[in-house]
Structures are given as C-alpha cells and as structure tokens.
Amino acid sequence: MSYSIGQVAEKLSISPYTLRYYDKEGLLPFVDRNDAGRRRFKDNDFNFLEVIVCLKEAGVPVKQIGNFIDLCMTGDTTLQARYDFLAKHEQKLVAKMAQLQHTLDFLRWKKWYYKTALQAGTESIHYLPGTNHVDPAVHAEFERLVADGGNPEELGKI
Amino acid sequence: MSYSIGQVAEKLSISPYTLRYYDKEGLLPFVDRNDAGRRRFKDNDFNFLEVIVCLKEAGVPVKQIGNFIDLCMTGDTTLQARYDFLAKHEQKLVAKMAQLQHTLDFLRWKKWYYKTALQAGTESIHYLPGTNHVDPAVHAEFERLVADGGNPEELGKI
DNA sequence: GGTTGACTTAGAGTTAACTCTAGATTCTAT
C-alpha cells in the first residue's frame, strides 16, 4: 500500500506545501518516488511521520528534527544518540508543562480578580483607597481562599 | 518608586529592545515618561507587565495582548470582555496542556522503544521478520506493560 | 484526444516576533 503526498497531508492534517518543505529540509529521506518522480509514502513511513509530528508538537525546531532523522537513517550505531535526543526533549517538555501550569494558575487568579470586580460592578474595589493601583492584599486574599481548599478553577467561574 | 527600561528588562529577563517593541505595538500605554522623554515604570505597572508575560507564555499573539490592554485602559465597561478574554485563553491553555501530555506519552513510548533496542544491540528486534518495517505488535507490547501498572516514565529509563 | 486535477521544482513572498543600527540626547559618577 502506498500514498500520495495529498493523501498523507490529509491524514496528518498538514498541507502538501509543508510536507514538501519538510522534505527540502531533510526530514523525509525515507520517502520513495515512482517513475515519474512523484513521492510514494509507505505504511512504514508513518512511523517516521508520527515522530516528526510529535517532535514538532514538543517544540523541537525543524533542523533538530532533521538531525534526529539523520541518526535514524544511519543505523544501529546511533541508538544511544537517538535515546539521548528523546530523553533530552522529554525533560524539556516536562519543564515546559510545569511552566504552563504556573501560567494557568496565574490566568485563574486574574479570572477571579475580574469575576469579583464584575460582581462589584467596578475594578476599583481592588484598588488602594484614593488610587488606581491594585492593593497587593487582593492577591493575598485569593491565595488564602486557595489555601483554605478552594479550587482555583472553580473560584474564577461565573 | 520608579524604574528605567533597563531595570525592568533585568527584572523580567527580557531585553530592552523587546520592551520597546511591545510599547510600539501598544502593549505599554500605561508607562509614564520623564521630562527627557524616558520611560519611567511605576510599581503598579508590574501588574500589567505580569499579565503581558503570562499571556505571552500562554501563547497569545502580541496583537491580541494589545487588545486586552486596550480593554484594561478603557475602564469598567470592559470588565466582562476582559473576563471572557481570560476565560477563552484559559480554555485554550488547558487544551494545549492536554495535547502536550499526549506528546509526552508518545515521547516516552519511543524512549522505551530505543531502550529495548539498545539492550538488544540492534533496532531490528522491533522489525517484522525479513523487513526494515516496525512490527505494530511492539507498540501493543508497550501498551500492555503500561496497562499492567507500568509507569511510562520509568519504563523508558536506562 | 482533450480537459481537469494532482503532482513536480525552484524560488519568491509572508508573518510574527524580535533584534539591531545609527545618530542624537541625557544621566551618572568622578
């Protein structure tokens, strides 16, 4: 069974332009061509494509993905290097997810800030008296609610 | 207390160039200037800067962050719009984190794939007999190990 | 046999988000 570039693009939900660009950048050395020079993807090629898509999602730059594919094409002498590459990007991804969790926590506190302002009809309930500046105690109040078992996601819900 | 662009850049670990670029894009309308035209950041400005950094981390494009700041400068009539904006990006972030968890799961399965190949000294232990194509049963085997209580993170560790 | 649509390449164009340069001004420290 083989697939045209259009069929693969459809399956992966990316454009044929992008697939050709990846090929140009050396990400698809494993793809065969027919007599007319057209790309013919094999079933096994999806194992590579899956990895490429995964690394893209993980935020790995195209050039580095190309390095990994090079290792794959070289054979068993690069097994350790391939393992190390994946382990490195696993760790980067874990760190990124932890960072995003902090970002999410912050978004939820700001949601609560606007929820309470909305309920009061004005943001000024959060200001220090006689100023336009936010009272630091407001954040402390939110933190107290969370510490008392409040769910940050629920606290901000309207 | 007020701060120069260099001091703010230092605190936020971003370059003064980037801060000026954000200003040019309308993200910093709240920043005062001294008589010589130099930016003077106030303590309260860090409340805005925190939000800008947070939205950046969440992957919100600079232009959209500018829209949000515009809402902030307009006053209490935009409280609902600001809440909705944050709620929308909270949901996007939750979706992205779920996606990244799948990406992480995939990376860990591939790590296990290379760990077992390394232990065997060759990737060919994963191939269908007489081919260079990966046996689909290999992934199924990994899934079985996970279903039997294996920790995907541990299974791939060397 | 002719038309339509998918494919090919090389190379140009686009977009976002910086990042830097040049030339002028201003602040800080001796």
Add this chain to the structure above:
DNA sequence: ATAGAATCTAGAGTTAACTCTAAGTCAACC
C-alpha cells in the same frame, strides 16, 4: 566638567516556518 553608560526614535535586518507562484509533467476520465 567631562567621560562613559543608558536611553531615545525610526527604520532596517534577521530568523523560523511556512505558504504560495510559475511553469511544467503526469494520470484519469469522457
């Protein structure tokens, strides 16, 4: 008082990752 560092603006340059165009080839259908 002056040297050196930091700041200002306008605008040019950079980078990554596409995205498209042009001109041509190939395959399928009526």
